Structures are given as C-alpha cells and as structure tokens.
Amino acid sequence: MFAELLTIGDELTRGEIVDTNSAWLAAQLWDLDVAVRWKTSCRDDEDDMRAALAAATARADLVITSGGLGPTEDDLTCEIVASAAGAPIAIDEAARQKLELFLASRGRTVSEVNLRQARVPAGARVHANPAGLAPAFEVALGGVPVVCLPGVPREIYAIWEAGLRARVDELRRSSGAAPRIARRVYRIFGRAESQLSEALRGLVDGYPGASLHYQVKFPEVLVKLVVRDPDAAAATARHDELDAQLRARVGRWIYGTGDDPLPLVLGRALLDAGVRVAVAESCTGGMVGALLTELAGSSGYFVGGAIVYANEEKVRQLGVSPATLDAHGAVSEETVVEMAKGVRARTGADLGVAVSGVAGPGGGSADKPVGTVWLAVDGPGAATRTFRMQWPGARDQVRTLAAWWALELLRQALPPSASEERP
Amino acid sequence: MFAELLTIGDELTRGEIVDTNSAWLAAQLWDLDVAVRWKTSCRDDEDDMRAALAAATARADLVITSGGLGPTEDDLTCEIVASAAGAPIAIDEAARQKLELFLASRGRTVSEVNLRQARVPAGARVHANPAGLAPAFEVALGGVPVVCLPGVPREIYAIWEAGLRARVDELRRSSGAAPRIARRVYRIFGRAESQLSEALRGLVDGYPGASLHYQVKFPEVLVKLVVRDPDAAAATARHDELDAQLRARVGRWIYGTGDDPLPLVLGRALLDAGVRVAVAESCTGGMVGALLTELAGSSGYFVGGAIVYANEEKVRQLGVSPATLDAHGAVSEETVVEMAKGVRARTGADLGVAVSGVAGPGGGSADKPVGTVWLAVDGPGAATRTFRMQWPGARDQVRTLAAWWALELLRQALPPSASEERP
Numbered sequence: 001m002f003a004e005l006l007t008i009g010d011e012l013t014r015g016e017i018v019d020t021n022s023a024w025l026a027a028q029l030w031d032l033d034v035a036v037r038w039k040t041s042c043r044d045d046e047d048d049m050r051a052a053l054a055a056a057t058a059r060a061d062l063v064i065t066s067g068g069l070g071p072t073e074d075d076l077t078c079e080i081v082a083s084a085a086g087a088p089i090a091i092d093e094a095a096r097q098k099l100e101l102f103l104a105s106r107g108r109t110v111s112e113v114n115l116r117q118a119r120v121p122a123g124a125r126v127h128a129n130p131a132g133l134a135p136a137f138e139v140a141l142g143g144v145p146v147v148c149l150p151g152v153p154r155e156i157y158a159i160w161e162a163g164l165r166a167r168v169d170e171l172r173r174s175s176g177a178a179p180r181i182a183r184r185v186y187r188i189f190g191r192a193e194s195q196l197s198e199a200l201r202g203l204v205d206g207y208p209g210a211s212l213h214y215q216v217k218f219p220e221v222l223v224k225l226v227v228r229d230p231d232a233a234a235a236t237a238r239h240d241e242l243d244a245q246l247r248a249r250v251g252r253w254i255y256g257t258g259d260d261p262l263p264l265v266l267g268r269a270l271l272d273a274g275v276r277v278a279v280a281e282s283c284t285g286g287m288v289g290a291l292l293t294e295l296a297g298s299s300g301y302f303v304g305g306a307i308v309y310a311n312e313e314k315v316r317q318l319g320v321s322p323a324t325l326d327a328h329g330a331v332s333e334e335t336v337v338e339m340a341k342g343v344r345a346r347t348g349a350d351l352g353v354a355v356s357g358v359a360g361p362g363g364g365s366a367d368k369p370v371g372t373v374w375l376a377v378d379g380p381g382a383a384t385r386t387f388r389m390q391w392p393g394a395r396d397q398v399r400t401l402a403a404w405w406a407l408e409l410l411r412q413a414l415p416p417s418a419s420e421e422r423p
Numbered sequence: 424m425f426a427e428l429l430t431i432g433d434e435l436t437r438g439e440i441v442d443t444n445s446a447w448l449a450a451q452l453w454d455l456d457v458a459v460r461w462k463t464s465c466r467d468d469e470d471d472m473r474a475a476l477a478a479a480t481a482r483a484d485l486v487i488t489s490g491g492l493g494p495t496e497d498d499l500t501c502e503i504v505a506s507a508a509g510a511p512i513a514i515d516e517a518a519r520q521k522l523e524l525f526l527a528s529r530g531r532t533v534s535e536v537n538l539r540q541a542r543v544p545a546g547a548r549v550h551a552n553p554a555g556l557a558p559a560f561e562v563a564l565g566g567v568p569v570v571c572l573p574g575v576p577r578e579i580y581a582i583w584e585a586g587l588r589a590r591v592d593e594l595r596r597s598s599g600a601a602p603r604i605a606r607r608v609y610r611i612f613g614r615a616e617s618q619l620s621e622a623l624r625g626l627v628d629g630y631p632g633a634s635l636h637y638q639v640k641f642p643e644v645l646v647k648l649v650v651r652d653p654d655a656a657a658a659t660a661r662h663d664e665l666d667a668q669l670r671a672r673v674g675r676w677i678y679g680t681g682d683d684p685l686p687l688v689l690g691r692a693l694l695d696a697g698v699r700v701a702v703a704e705s706c707t708g709g710m711v712g713a714l715l716t717e718l719a720g721s722s723g724y725f726v727g728g729a730i731v732y733a734n735e736e737k738v739r740q741l742g743v744s745p746a747t748l749d750a751h752g753a754v755s756e757e758t759v760v761e762m763a764k765g766v767r768a769r770t771g772a773d774l775g776v777a778v779s780g781v782a783g784p785g786g787g788s789a790d791k792p793v794g795t796v797w798l799a800v801d802g803p804g805a806a807t808r809t810f811r812m813q814w815p816g817a818r819d820q821v822r823t824l825a826a827w828w829a830l831e832l833l834r835q836a837l838p839p840s841a842s843e844e845r846p
Binding site: 012015017022023035039070102105113114154287289294296303304306308310347359 | 435436437438439440441442443445446447448449450451452453458459460461462463464465466471475478616617620621636637638639640641645647702704706707708709710711712713715716717719720721722725726727728729730731732733736739740769770782783784785815816817818819820822
C-alpha cells in the first residue's frame with residue numbers, strides 16, 4: 001500500500017516554514033507499514049492544487065493533504081476537494097457548535113469568516129480535531145481515499161491520535177497486503193548515531209524481515225527495530241529475541257522506549273521515586289526548569305530554583321563563595337558544585353542540579369572554549385556528581401544539550417528501579 | 424520564472440529526517456524573485472526519480488535537486504540525469520584531485536567507491552563544492568537547466584554562496600520576465616490571524632501587483648506585504664504608501680519587522696535602553712528566563728531570577744505573603760504583583776516580571792479555569808502593571824503564550840524609542 005502526502009501553502013513554497021508535517025506523517029505511516037512514495041508541496045493556487053490532487057490520486061492508494069483549511073480566502077482545500085468529488089460544500093454542525101462556544105467564551109459571535117473553518121464537502125467522513133477548530137475530512141476521489149488535514153502540527157497530531165491512525169490501519173488491512181509488524185523505538189541521549197550504528201553492526205543479520213533504522217532527533221537519537229512477517233507470532237518472537245540482543249549491546253544508554261522524550265520519562269520516574277528536585281541555572285537561563293515542568297503534575301517533584309545569570313546572583317541566591325568564583329570562574333567544577341549544594345540546601349529538595357557554561361558565540365577561552373559546560377547533581381549520601389560537557393556547536397545547541405545533560409544526570413542519580421524505562 | 428525543487432532519499436519519504444533543504448532553497452530563490460511552484464520528495468528509486476525529473480522539467484524554468492550524489496549504490500542522481508541528457512558519465516578532474524588530497528591527508532588512496540563521488544554527466548557545468556567532496560553539476564534537459572546538489576545542508580549553503588546564487592540570478596535575468604519586488608514582514612504577537620485579516624481587509628485593493636500574506640508561527644503571526652512591478656522605483660513607492668496605511672491600522676500591535684522573533688527584538692531593545700531584568704516564574708518553570716537568554720550577550724540585560732513552582736518558594740525566595748496566597752491563591756493578581764516586586768527588590772533589577780497560572784490539564788476551577796495566567800511587571804515609577812491571560816488550549820501552548828506575554832509586557836514597559844521596531 002502506497003501513500004502520498006500533499007502539503008499546501010505559499011509559506012511552504014516560499015520557504016518561510018519547514019515542512020515538518022510531511023515528515024511526521026510519513027514516519028507515522030511507516031509505522032503502520034504504509035510506505036510514502038511521493039511528498040509534494042504546492043502553492044495556495046487552485047490550478048496547482050487540482051493538478052497535484054489528480055497526480056496523487058492517479059498513483060497512490062491513499063492521499064493525505066495538510067494545509068488550506070483555515071478561515072482566510074487563501075484557504076482553498078475544501079472548495080477544490082469538494083469540486084473534485086462533485087459535492088457541494090456543507091457546514092459541519094459539530095464544528096460550528098464548537099466554534100460558537102469558543103467565540104462565546106471570548107465574548108464574540110460567529111462571523112462569516114470564522115464559519116469558513118467549519119466547512120466540509122457534503123457527505124465527507126469527518127475526522128474530529130480535538131486540538132483546533134477546523135475539522136479534518138475524508139472523501140474518495142476516483143476510488144482513492146483523500147484525507148484533508150489542517151496545517152497546524154499539533155492539530156494533525158491530535159487528529160491522528162483521535163482516530164485517523166485507526167482509520168489508516170483499517171484501510172491498510174482492507175487493502176489485503178498486510179504483513180504483521182513487531183516494532184519498538186529505543187530512545188537514547190548522549191551518544192552519536194555513528195556510535196550506535198557501530199555498536200549495533202550486524203545485529204539483524206540472518207533475521208528475515210528484520211531491520212534497524214536510526215533517526216537523529218536533536219539532541220537525542222532514536223533507534224527503531226522492526227520485524228515484518230506474515231505471521232504475527234513469528235514477528236513478535238523474532239523481535240523479542242532481537243530486543244534482548246540489542247539491550248545487551250546498548251541497553252545502558254537507553255532511557256526509554258516509545259513516544260515520550262526524556263523530560264516526560266524523567267518526570268514520571270521522579271514522581272514514582274518520590275524525589276523532589278531543584279535547579280540552579282546559569283547559561284541555560286531557565287531551560288532545565290522549563291523541561292522539568294513539561295509533564296502535567298510536575299509540582300509533585302519540582303520545587304523550583306534559581307536562575308543565576310549574573311555572578312552576584314550566584315552568591316546572593318545560592319551562597320556560592322566569591323573566592324571560588326575568583327579562583328575558578330563561573331564555568332568550573334567548583335562553582336557548579338557550590339551551586340548544586342546551595343540550591344538543594346536552601347530549597348530543601350532531595351536533588352539539586354546546577355549548570356554553568358559558555359554558550360557562545362563569545363566568551364570562550366583556550367581552556368574553556370565555547371561549548372564548555374559544567375554540571376553537578378547534589379543529593380543525599382555520597383559526593384556531588386559532576387560532568388563536563390564539550391560541544392563545538394551553535395549557542396542554541398549548546399544550551400539545549402546542556403539542559404538535557406542536566407536531566408540525564410538527574411536520571412542517573414535515581415535508583416535504577418525508578419529510572420527504568422517503561423514499555 | 425518558476426523553479427521546482429526535487430529532494431531525493433528514502434530517509435525523506437520514511438520521515439526519518441525533515442526536509443530543511445527545500446525550505447532553505449525556496450527562501451533563497453524567493454529572494455531572487457524566482458518563485459518555487461512545486462517541491463517534490465521521492466525515494467532512491469530509479470523509476471520514481473526519472474518520473475519526477477520528467478514532470479519537473481515539463482513544467483518549470485529551472486529545476487534544482489538535492490540528494491543522491493554520495494558514494495553508495497543508493498546514490499543514483501548522476502546516472503539518471505546523465506542518461507536523461509544522453510551523456511556518458513565522466514570523472515570531474517578537479518573533484519578527483521580534491522578527493523585524492525583529502526584521502527592522502529588520512530594516509531589513504533582513492534578507491535572505486537570513493538571515486539563515485541567525483542562523477543558528473545560528461546559536458547555538465549560543474550558547480551564547486553567548497554564544503555564537501557561531491558561536486559554539484561548542471562545539465563539542460565529539454566532546454567530546462569537542472570542543477571543537482573548533494574544532500575548535506577552545509578554543502579548546499581556553500582555551493583549557493585560560491586557561485587550558484589549568481590548563476591540563478593543570471594538565468595533569471597536572461598529569462599526576461601524579471602519584475603522588481605518590494606517586501607516587508609511585520610511580526611505581531613497577541614492578536615489572531617483572523618483579527619489581523621479583518622483589520623487589514625481591502626488594504627491592497629486598487630494597488631496593482633500588491634498582495635498581503637499571513638503566516639501563523641505560533642505563538643505569533645507574520646504579515647507579509649509584497650509589491651511587484653517591472654519598475655523598482657514604482658514598486659518601492661507603492662510599498663511605502665501601503666506600509667504607512669498598514670501601520671495606521673495595526674501598527675500598535677507590530678513588535679518588529681524582519682527575521683527576528685520577539686525574544687531577540689526585546690533583548691536588543693533592553694540592551695539599547697540599558698534596562699536590566701529579573702524574572703519570577705511559576706507555571707512557566709523557567710521559560711521566560713530561557714527566552715530572555717536566547718540572544719548572545721544577554722548578560723547585558725538579564726540578571727536572573729527565581730523559579731517558584733512550590734508556594735513555599737514564592738514566600739522564601741520572593742517574600743510573597745502567606746496571607747496573600749491564602750486569601751487569593753497562587754494564581755491571582757495580588758500574588759503576581761508581590762512576586763514581581765519581590766524579584767525586583769531582591770535582585771536590584773530595573774524591571775521584574777512575574778508569571779503564575781494554571782497550565783493544566785488539571786488544577787482548573789470555575790473562576791480560574793485551565794489557561795488562566797496572571798502576569799505582572801514592576802518597575803521604577805508608576806504602579807505595577809498586571810495582565811490576565813486566558814487561553815483554552817493545551818498545557819504547552821498555555822505555557823508558551825504565558826512566557827511570550829511576559830516578554831510582551833516587558834516590551835510595553837520600555838520607553839517607546841527603545842522598544843521601537845528595527846527596519
């Protein structure tokens with residue numbers, strides 16, 4: 001079964017935004033064993049959209065479009081798909097009511113412009129949009145299902161989860177050619193793709209239908225293990241065997257499996273362990289705290305902390321000694337140890353994590369080049385653990401990596417049972 | 424003049440990487456007034472690549488491909504383009520020498536696999552690649568120039584700068600139809616696309632060659648005003664006139680023009696004004712500090728602050744009164760005022776900004792539903808300014824919007840000359 005993706009919008013063809021939607025959809029479809037053969041982007045242009053739809057429906061078994069469902073006159077997807085299907089345009093009643101409620105909560109009423117977002121081709125299958133106002137819809141063009149999604153990424157994710165994934169799986173099964181797939185995604189932070197591919201070299205040799213795929217998703221790397229077989233039990237058995245071998249080789253680097261990135265995995269582990277955390281941040285400016293509060297319910301493990309960009313704040317808020325700052329500088333093992341101890345003592349948290357580095361592009365020196373970051377975790381019991389990170393990259397990369405290293409050090413500071421990955 | 428972009432590779436159609444190359448190339452071409460009409464991605468598949476090339480050369484005046492020029496057997500671009508051009512494959516002598524030198528510096532000699540990277544269709548125009556080993560090349564297929572680039576982004580940037588930009592400009596000029604363009608991007612935070620399009624309705628009516636484009640780039644909206652005219656002076660004059668009218672209608676909402684988002688624009692304004700800022704963050708957990716430190720040189724205006732997720736930290740770090748918390752709750756105007764005053768007084772900053780809200784999905788109540796966020800800015804002089812934000816969205820959206828509102832309130836607190844947009 002082949003799918004084709006069509007992303008619509010002048011902002012794409014003018015290069016104003018990067019098309020992340022088609023990559024995300026392609027990865028989801030790949031997970032359902034639906035291969036994407038073509039991805040096309042075109043302008044908000046009636047003729048081009050018609051031509052793109054005709055080409056896609058001529059060569060694919062499933063077409064998914066994104067974009068062109070908004071309220072403005074640029075948004076033409078509904079008109080063009082309806083006219084290709086020979087259907088008039090209708091207002092989706094559920095979407096209209098949702099729009100009305102939304103606007104009423106802001107003291108506004110539905111205008112004609114607003115109402116454009118509730119349009120669908122008459123008779124279309126409507127896919128609920130839990131994250132937005134414009135409904136997604138599906139019509140058949142020349143016997144090929146065409147699913148039209150809005151262009152906003154989080155709305156696409158929500159529509160996919162709410163029912164589109166199941167619908168595509170249903171289409172795939174009804175298409176006949178449907179081998180069973182066993183798969184797992186392993187998430188790893190702190191190792192390069194090349195290290196992982198060397199460590200896993202030859203893993204799937206001699207296992208029919210098995211493959212390994214790498215995806216760099218800065219700052220982490222995802223490894224995907226897939227086994228295809230006409231027989232579901234055979235696929236699972238072979239996958240289990242390979243899973244054990246993979247963990248034997250790189251298991252100590254895996255922080256989790258599945259969809260959740262490190263901030264959420266760590267947050268749950270902290271909750272489970274009943275451990276409360278505080279942060280002391282210099283070059284990251286608050287990024288560690290921001291990541292630690294991504295999980296709903298983070299007040300169960302996150303106390304707060306200090307953003308100490310200026311050295312005087314390191315002294316005032318955390319009790320870092322001016323002599324330490326003078327002797328070793330703000331970016332030093334000695335300073336981050338005092339920061340971590342200081343924030344833990346003052347907040348009463350179980351763990352205190354500290355970050356101080358040279359994010360760049362200025363401020364580097366011979367012994368502390370741009371990209372040098374010191375981190376420390378202080379907890380009960382043994383000595384404060386420290387880590388020196390070095391990354392020869394741009395300011396935003398250095399800061400993001402430093403913030404993730406703070407999380408990784410917290411994870412390593414937890415008892416194994418609490419930081420264990422979840423299935 | 425229309426261009427078409429073709430990006431090649433299984434990693435694209437499987438969604439393992441996001442196609443940033445086509446967005447980057449499209450933006451460069453747009454700046455040369457070469458409009459991209461189609462962007463296509465296909466697999467490393469001979470038939471699909473042939474079909475994609477045939478479709479592109481049939482409808483475009485210029486085709487640029489990226490990918491498929493590496494040393495492996497998956498890399499088919501050279502073969503397919505050469506065969507479409509009816510040319511044999513040749514080794515580019517300059518590329519071969521470069522390869523030889525590179526490998527010699529590593530104590531290695533050129534193998535047959537290595538040499539694949541030096542291949543070009545015989546007779547092709549070669550574009551130097553200052554950042555890599557595979558040369559880019561250009562052939563004409565059916566009279567349409569087809570430029571083949573490698574897939575590595577930084578190699579594409581280097582090839583573009585080294586000569587491809589000039590070559591495309593030459594092609595554009597020789598194509599005759601080269602209208603001049605005047606354009607500007609206006610950046611707005613805190614207003615919806617629909618509000619803006621209503622406020623600007625009819626603006627360009629009666630102005631030939633003028634158009635308005637909207638782009639939602641959460642949490643902000645970009646408005647682009649474009650005027651095309653064969654005469655550069657006429658385009659500029661009409662653009663200036665429309666610019667004045669646009670500012671008369673929505674000018675008070677515009678925080679800047681150009682490429683820089685609010686964190687960078689505000690950072691520069693704070694530097695110019697010599698104003699130092701501290702943050703007091705609850706529901707944003709450090710996001711405001713993280714945004715304020717995106718600009719290199721942020722130590723010139725950012726002192727630091729307090730992350731006070733737990734109520735005890737609001738009391739301990741900022742001196743918020745337990746009575747205020749009891750009477751009004753952590754999410755209240757009274758609490759954020761005390762937070763802003765507290766952080767300003769304790770850090771000695773010129774401005775203190777505070778945020779406390781219900782990010783959700785839990786924790787809402789009838790009078791403070793999920794998405795309710797109180798903000799305050801305390802400064803010298805007049806009363807502390809407060810703002811209540813209400814957004815019925817997901818946790819990450821509520822937090823991002825709250826953090827941007829903190830920046831927007833800081834911007835509004837600056838003297839107009841300092842917060843003024845830059846051209």
